[in-house]
Amino acid sequence: MTSDPLKSYRAKRDFSITSEPLPKVAGEIMDSKNAIFVVQKHYSRNLHYDLRLEVDGVLKSWAIPKRLSLDPKQKRLAIETEDHPLEYAGFEGIIPEGQYGAGTVIVWDIGIYENITEKDGRIMHISQALENGHAAILLNGKKLSGGFALTRTKRGWILVKMKDELADSSKDILKAQPESVLFTASKEISKKKMKGFSKIFFTL
Numbered sequence: 001m002t003s004d005p006l007k008s009y010r011a012k013r014d015f016s017i018t019s020e021p022l023p024k025v026a027g028e029i030m031d032s033k034n035a036i037f038v039v040q041k042h043y044s045r046n047l048h049y050d051l052r053l054e055v056d057g058v059l060k061s062w063a064i065p066k067r068l069s070l071d072p073k074q075k076r077l078a079i080e081t082e083d084h085p086l087e088y089a090g091f092e093g094i095i096p097e098g099q100y101g102a103g104t105v106i107v108w109d110i111g112i113y114e115n116i117t118e119k120d121g122r123i124m125h126i127s128q129a130l131e132n133g134h135a136a137i138l139l140n141g142k143k144l145s146g147g148f149a150l151t152r153t154k155r156g157w158i159l160v161k162m163k164d165e166l167a168d169s170s171k172d173i174l175k176a177q178p179e180s181v182l183f184t185a186s187k188e189i190s191k192k193k194m195k196g197f198s199k200i201f202f203t204l
């Protein structure tokens with residue numbers, strides 16, 4: 001039996017107190033093409049945005065303390081946090097005081113992403129890309145779209161918008177669209193019947 005990637009997630013939380021999802025099974029391995037991404041807006045000690053990418057049956061997670069940007073010149077520190085269960089992509093609510101990450105969480109954006117990390121003209125598996133310290137992804141969310149790059153540096157991971165037609169140095173998307181997308185997004189995306197999506201929204 002392989003080690004449980006959600007061990008740290010479980011260990012940090014008291015599921016008799018928090019309403020965050022208790023994962024039922026350890027992550028199942030899935031094809032990461034058209035996998036889920038979610039950005040949760042989390043007011044805890046500080047407002048930050050949690051970026052999560054479905055990788056091998058769990059949500060790889062980064063906390064972005066400085067605001068997300070569509071400007072390719074704005075590099076954002078992305079602090080790697082513990083893997084979360086896939087069910088977490090649908091989580092919104094209040095994490096009670098005294099609990100890990102106490103505060104409020106909304107689903108600021110959700111959608112699918114495509115891994116476009118290339119090596120020698122071929123797409124590298126996303127988990128390999130992350131292990132190597134550089135991943136290029138195409139987001140297809142309600143708010144975020146286009147290419148983003150995640151790169152590991154000495155200071156930690158850096159998230160940056162790639163230069164494409166969806167890059168925008170003038171628009172502050174966080175201010176323009178501050179609200180949750182959960183229900184509008186789920187309706188739209190479920191029409192596409194993307195792999196991985198139905199099971200999450202059916203469990204909401």
Ligand code: MN
Pocket residue numbers: 042048049050063101
């Ligand atoms: Mn957080």
